[in-house]
Amino acid sequence: MADPVEIKVRDHGPYKVTGPVRLIDPEGNELEVDPERPIALCRCGHSQTKPFCDASHRESGFDSCVRARSLDG
Ligand code: FES
Incomplete structure (x- = not known):
């Protein structure tokens, strides 16, 4: 079975998508x-x-740090 596609949320930046999509x-x-x-x-x-990200997030002051939470609550 192929590895699943990985989508990583970058702090204050884009979604980095790795894998064939x-x-x-x-x-x-x-x-x-x-x-x-x-x-x-x-x-x-x-x-x-x-x-696509062009790095404008750096100049715009985009502020978002996503962290995983349990789905159980
Ligand atoms: S996340 Fe990089 S330009 Fe929007």
Whole structure:
């Protein structure tokens, strides 16, 4: 069985996605990504290259540190 895709939430930054993924726009068209490299998806909303991160989060002061919590409550 193949390793699952990993999505890592970066502090004050993007989602880093590692693994073979298909990235599809709302019209069903596939965005080109290098299958051998992780991709960074914008989480702050300020990127000029959405859905990809362009490091604008650094200038925008985006502040978010997500930590896992138990689903049990
Ligand atoms: S998370 Fe990097 S530009 Fe938005």
